[in-house]
Amino acid sequence: MKPMLVLVSVDSNSVLLGARQFVNYLRELVEKYNLKDTVDVLETGSMGVYTQGVVMAVFPDDVYYSVNTVSDVEKIAMEHLLKGRVVLSLEIPREKLKLVVEKEKVSAETRIVLRNVGLIDPKNIDEYIARDGYFALHRVLKEMKPNQVIDWVKESGLRGRGGAGFPTGLKWDLTAKVQADQKYVVCNADEGEPGTFKDRLIMEGDPHSVIEAMVICGYAVGATKGYIYIRGEYYGSVENIQKAIKDAYEYGFLGKDIMGSGFDFDLVVRLGAGAYICGEETALLESIEGKSGRPRLKPPYPPTNGLFGKPTVINNVETFANIPPIIQNDPGWFKSFGTPSSPGTKVFSLVGNVVRRGIVEVPMGVTVRDLIYRFGGGLVGGKQLYMVQTGGTAGTFVGVDKLDVALDYDSFKNHGVSIGSGVILAMSEDTCPVDVALNTMMFFEHESCGKCTPCREGTRLSVQILERMSKGQGKEEDLETLRKIAIITQEASLCGLGQSINVPLLSILNNFEHDFLSHVGVEKCPHGVCNFVKPQKKVRI
Known part of the structure; x- marks a missing residue:
């Protein structure tokens, strides 16, 4: 030895x-x-x-x-x-x-999703098994009926970790109740939001936890085939997932008659082409089917009419990674972490001007202050924190007055602070909200699929207005125009991309209105970031 x-x-x-x-x-x-x-x-x-x-x-x-x-x-x-x-x-x-x-214990993370990441060789299935890997699957196939599995997931209170926070057990139950000759389980690993990389590191560090969870889900809802839809640029994730699938087949955790239970489940990988819109579940399904990745009109919803028109469960990587520990322990154990309405833990991506960037997993209810200063080590160079974006590009922009808000799935409704996909983007006093808003809307404009007018034209017009403001040529009425655009895209857009634009746009306008007004009728950007350009006078010839 x-x-x-x-x-x-x-x-x-x-x-x-x-x-x-x-x-x-x-x-x-x-x-x-x-x-x-x-x-x-x-x-x-x-x-x-x-x-x-x-x-x-x-x-x-x-x-x-x-x-x-x-x-x-x-x-x-x-x-x-x-x-x-x-x-x-x-x-x-x-x-x-x-x-x-x-x-x-005071300063350590609470790792459920990341329980194996950084501790095992992700390409060695034996190391996963040595840490109780596939024990939950064995328990499900040998000791539990499908409806019991769903009841456990419901009882645990697990909610989707992709941002929407939909109850996972309820989603599984909707699919389980539909009678069909074929059902599917899909893992949404198309992580395309700037600043978000938690799913990538989960797949790179512990791919078998996702595979085990998908097989458990398949058994619970009556599905016999699964797809993992991975962003094509995630080379490490793709390599590790494909190796893990190959090994799982060899060990009998995938394929025919898994563990002698009579249950069959096949799993394949599909690669995305780098479109943010394919993170929207129906656009993702369209892409798997070989079509252009554009969203479908809903209803019907995927649990009843999903992939190839069949009942389909779609969860993201982090959501699936919670399943084996819940089954192996019990729902009560999982509910001992987090808050009553948002049990469990959350993996956060710490980015921006923080000293220590990376991912951390902590119980739901952690404060923004703890994430930035306790785990992130504060700001680089000891600079003052000015603005934080929580929840990713489609999340909220907040000021230092919101640092002590407890993050869970009720924090947006109660305090206007989104948990979203778990991004904490800390920005120092050298950051200009107008410049940040412009970059955010440029991203949405670029990633809009163009299928519906409110999103396609709303993002384009927002960029044009913010570009003028960043050059010092803004008008006070521009703020009201931007607010109207945000509301219209929310109410009239076809899918979640357009409907979510209002969250970052309204939050940054409302919480930093004085910064936008400071770009009207002044000579330079107060933060020294934006490049003010004086409009040239027209010369008559």
């Missing part, structure tokens, strides 16, 4: 920082120094939020390093692996790396 294990984060963020190169070089050094019998080097998913560099963990010493160059790798190999001395200059202090450590 090898006494030393080195885990290296090779999530997509780490790969961009050189993780693959560092892993390969470390393996070369292990062989060079004749350490093959005493040291094992393994790849794993994201280990948490950190300031910079690739995280490298050495066990059983329980030491974490931040690696930025190959010379850092050589120092660790020479000093720690060969001589047994911790490289203090590269060590990450525990308070700066929020991990699941029992002795740090």
Whole structure:
């Protein structure tokens, strides 16, 4: 038995920082120094939020390093692996790396979805099984009837983690009650919202949890085929999911007569072409069917008329990843986390001007302040926080007066702060709300499928108005025009993309109105961000 294990984060963020190169070089050094019998080097998913560099963990010493160059790798190999001395200059202090450590319950995350991420090799099914993987599936197939599974999911209070927060058990129940010769289970892994990357890191770090959950769902609702619709640019997710599906078939967790239960379930991957609109469930179904990814008119809804016109359950990656722990423990255990109306945990993406960017998983009801300052380490350079966008691009823009709002699925209704897909975008005093609003609406204009007029024309007109304001050529009446556009797109757009534009647009206009007014009749942007251009006088010839 090898006494030393080195885990290296090779999530997509780490790969961009050189993780693959560092892993390969470390393996070369292990062989060079004749350490093959005493040291094992393994790849794993994201280990948490950190300031910079690739995280490298050495066990059983329980030491974490931040690696930025190959010379850092050589120092660790020479000093720690060969001589047994911790490289203090590269060590990450525990308070700066929020991990699941029992002795740090005050500052640690509560990991349910991310229970295996950063702890196992995602390409090794044996490691998933060693951490009770597929035990929940065994329990379902051997001990529970389909309606009992649905009742457990209902009782747990699990709500969809994609943003809408629809009760998961109810969605499953709607599909289960429909009589059909074929039903489907679809995983929405088309994560296209700027700042959102939690699903990507879940798939990269623990793909089998999604597969196990989809098989459980199939059994519960009577579906025998599933699709995982992944954004095409998510190369690491695609690779790990496909490897996990292949291994699951070989081990008998997919295919015919799973675990001798008589239940059959097949699973395939479909790649998206990078369209944000395909995150909308009916546009996603259209894309899987080989059509242009444009939304359908609803009703009918997917639980009764979904993929190929058949009853279909659609949940996102994070929602599915909650299912095995709920089955393995019980609904009461899951409800012990979070709030009464929003049980469980939520995975948040910390981005923007925070010191420590990455993903964290904490119970529902966490405050914006905790996410930014406790887990994110505050703002870079000690700057003042000015504005926060919560919930992703379709979420809310709020000021510092909302930092102590508890985030759950009621926080938008009660306090005007959206939880959405779980993005926390912190922006410092150097940020101009007009510039942010322009970039947000440019994204929506670009991603609008153009099928309906309110969204297509509303986003285009919003961009034109905000562009004028960013040049110092705005008018006071522009604010009212933008508000009207937001309301019209909400009420008249065909799908959720157009209907959600009002949330970011109205929240930034209402909470930062003075910033928009400051771009009317002044010489320069108060934040020094926007490039004011004086209109040229027309010259008669």
